[in-house]
Amino acid sequence: MKSTNEHGVHSPFVFRFVTQCLYSKGKAHKSKSIDVLLKCIFYFDVSKVAILDHLQAAQTIMNSFPHLEYDKQSSDVVFANQFDLFHFNQLLTEGKLHNDSVVLIDGIHQNPQKQEQWQSLITSPKITVSIDMYHLGAIFIRSEQEKEHFTIRI
Template structure:
């Protein structure tokens, strides 16, 4: 916790808003997406999705997986508690919806479904997109799948799999994901492994979002390595999330932005 407080104070010291940005691409993203204050009808759907989970007092057996499908934790947890502590916040869900809506990706990959709070935001942002979401815990994935169907997120394909195993088994050379949301394993090793495995899927318009880039010293190390990768041109640090772009025409530039 002390590390995160120090990291946040450092972030505040270095951060800017749209007035300190000279890149037309990033300025447009901030003003038309990040800072868009207009109400969206989908926000009510996201709110009701969350309320439904917060009212669910049932318990499920939650299983987390480490590298190589090794189970490292299994315990009974109340669904409402998972939604309130492990799920994406309402503000972040709305921002994720706006990002999906702004870029209109045709194909979306989410690594780490949990209860589908972020999944619903991605899916509602572009109902025409194909959303693939990965979850290692079968019980959690089942709850998420039922929720997504209940709230008409029909464009989601839920897959139960250990993340690295799925990525290795897929023919990623022939795959293109326009938007990838990384929220499955907040460790340096796993984050960089997913990054390397998914690099063959990028194109000029790819948008990658990494969750909890300041979660720990090793996650900050992973974020720095990603920023410095030769194929990465633009990155945006919003403290909780790190946005990564691979736009060939952009000069390499890193932004620290308050949202």
């Protein structure tokens, strides 16, 4: 698989995300996916989080951030184990995602079905930034940015 670090990124938004969030010092959790989730909560200074179908992540986040709002009308960060284009469109239709929302999907290379779901998801024109970190994927809805896909080593 071809991947890069911050030196191969030409998007200012993604460069800052990689250098200031993903590559920030310290490891908050033994799971890489949950560690990225925790870093994203700090980096984006979120107030609303939705954890879908991932009990370990939900427990960790609720214990670490009791002040956050969970599963409310809209979310700044969504973390899911199973997530596909149908789920994405459903959250958009329900108004649960906004222009600066980030969706983190755990285990995008876990099996052929999840790889296929990931590939289908990142082709959506509504997703402008997608980042494959092998252990998980991140998608962003940023209307002000051109569509780009990145593969980043973490």
